[in-house]
Amino acid sequence: MIQVRGLTKDYGTRRAVDNISFEAEQGDIVGFLGPNGAGKTTTMRILSGYMPPTDGEATVAGYDVVSESLEVRRRVGYLPETVPLYNDMTVFDYLKFMADLRHLPNGNERVNETLQLVDMEERAKGYIGNLSKGMRQRVGLAQALLHRPEVLILDEPTIGLDPGQVVEVRKLIRDIGKERTVLLSTHILSEAQQICDRVLIINKGVIIAEDTPENLQASLIGSERGMLRVKGEADNLIKVIKKVKGVKNVTPKEEGVLEFQFAPGTDVRAEIAREIIKAKFDLLEMRSVGMSLEDIFLQLTREEQNNKKL
Amino acid sequence: MRNIWTIAKREYKVFFATPLAYIVMLFILGVIGLILSNAIMQLANNPFGVNQPPDISIVTGPMSFLLVFSIPALTMRLLADEQRMGTLELMLTAPVRDWELIVGKWLGSFLYILTIIGVSLIFPLILNSLITPGIDQQKMLSGYLGIILVSAAFLSIGVAISSMFNNQFAAFFLTLGFLVGLWFLIGIPAQIFSSGSELFNYLNMNSRFHSSLNRGVINLSDLVYFLSITALGLFIGSIVIESRRWR
Structure with missing residues (x-):
């Protein structure tokens, strides 16, 4: 659905996007993750047909973004980061206007359906200028969904929404993503973790990692971590746990707390629990300590900086 | 064509939600009304005077003058505001060609001016009822055709200039300066310099209006001139919008 090869965009002498390549299939929800100014918006603007790249090529739904x-644009629904809307129009009139520009048959019906989808029916007759940020966001989303596009490009779709709305919009995106291709950008890592099938981490115009959120975690950590808490001293337990197959390392933390590392893909917790009971310790708590995307992100960007220094 | 009409329709409606557009309409109609009523009063006070009864140019003459100052106020917003508000991104990612956007904007404002011109038809109607045997119909048609052509050209210049700015006031003043130059000032160098005066005379919009169309003379060359200026403005506007993508 989306194919990007060697895409580059310069603003004057500044290179905003530097030779990036990726693909997305139908049914994929791909997340662009990166700090502000990483090149997320620029890439999305190129893919939405807003501006041409300086170099490289991109096809969306089989069409070239420059020559076709x-x-x-007929097949893409795009929500720009700033959510530009005509403040002097009512929600309904605005969406009807966009539906007319897209030559949708039964425009009125389609607008009403879409308003229902984003839960904005009651505000249909209200002026856009009077809407809250969250409602504007939903109108913007409705505009992007009007023509039921094959590809949906959403630039920071949940920014400025209150927590309840964030949950709703994420659910909406997941539902849409079942049949369509969704490319969304975010700098909220937990969001990417929750919604996306695949994450592209982009920094300074370069994709520095690309994988599922789970694999990114696994590959970067090399091993998974867990912690456990027992009643009383735990030092005698270290030897016991080390004997469990798959456990790599055990380090005492505070009193009664141990951290253990194990190979990714194995789960050693059940076995450890059995051994602890056998050794007559009272197990109070045990859980795996995942590495969050925050950690991964910081690690990746730091690694990149180090590589540059070398 | 469909996209142009969709955009023009929206733009036309926006004019009726904008106080400035009403002010422009009242300004044009009010000033012409004053001039006309004044002329009628004079005629009534002195029916056997040497003054000829007013003809249609008492409406169309001042109107062309007022358009120079009114049209920049109508066009300044058209694209400059889209850029300031970011809604241009919306238009440029909708399946609309750049020139369709420009022509649609122009058409919307042209329809608004046509509405003002339409309302102003009450003046010739009043005049017609006062004068026997009525006003010169051909002169009236030609004068109004002139006003419509001048409006089309002015609006297209305004749209082109509006597409270059994010700030509508910058667009306003540049358009105003441009129209004042094209309407009032361009005749001056033609009088001063002997060489090149043909070019200045050719471009002089004022004389094309006042010495032919507003006197009941319809020349093909004048029609071509006004339509060319209109087309040129729309072309430049489209180029400017397209070039925005490359920045």
């Missing part, structure tokens, strides 16, 4: 821009 109109065909691309």
Whole structure:
């Protein structure tokens, strides 16, 4: 659905996007993750047909974004980061206007259906200028969904929403993503973790990692971590746990707390629990300590900086 | 064509939600009304004077003058505001060609001016009822055709200039300066310099309006001139919008 090869974009002398390549299939929800100014918006603007790249090529739904821009724009729903809307129009009139520009048959019906989808029916007759940030976001989303596009490009779709709305919008995106291709950008890592099938980590215009959120975690950590807490001293337990197959390392933390590392893909917790009971310790707590995308992100960007220094 | 009409329709409606557009309409109609009523009063006070009864140019003459100052206020917002508000990104990612956007914007404002011109038809109607045997119909048609052509050209210049700015006031003043130059000032160098005066005379919009169309003379060359200026403005506007993508 989306194919990007060697995409590069310069603003004057500044290179915003540097030779990036990736693909997304139908049914994929791909997340662009990166700090502000990493090149997320620029890439999305190129893919939405807003501006051409300096170099490289991209096809969306089988059409080239430069030479077949109109065909691309017909098949893409795009929500820009700033959520530009005509404040002097009512929600309904605005969506009807966009539906007319897309030559949708039964425009009125389609607008009403879409309003229902984003839960904005009651505000249909209200002026956009009077809406809250969260409602504007939903109108913007409705605009992107009007023509039921094959590809949905959402630039920071949950920014500015209150927590309840964030949950709703994420659910909406997941539902849409079942049949369509969704490319969304975010700098909230937990969001990418929750919604996306695949994450592209982008920094300074370069993709520095690409995988599922789970694999990114696994590959970067090399081993998974867990912690356990027992009643009383735990030092005698270290030897016991080390004997469990798959456990790599055990380190005492505070009193009664041990941290253990084990190979990714194995789960040693059940076995450890059995051994602890056998050794007559009272197990109070045990859990795995996952590495969050925050950690991964920081690690990756730090690694990249180190590589540059070398 | 469909996209142009969709955009023009929206733009036309926006004019009726904008106080400035009403002010422009009242300004044009009010000033012409004053001039006309003044002329009628004079005629009534002195029915056997040497003054000829007013003809249609008492409406179309001042109107062309007022358009120079009114049209920049109508066009300044058209694209500059889209850029300031970011809604241009919306238009440029919708399946709409750049020139369709420009022509749609122009058409919306043209329809608004046509509405003002339509309302102003009450003046010739009043005049017609006062004068026997009525006003010169051909002169009236030609004068109004002139006003419509001048409006089309002015609006297209305004749209082109609006597409270059994020700030509508910058667009306003540049458009105003441009129209004042094209309407009032361009005749001056033609009088001063002997060489090149043909070019200045050719471009002089004022004389094309006042010495032919507003006198009941319809020349093909004038029609071509006004339509060319209109097309050129729309072309430049489209180019500017397209070039925005490459920045």
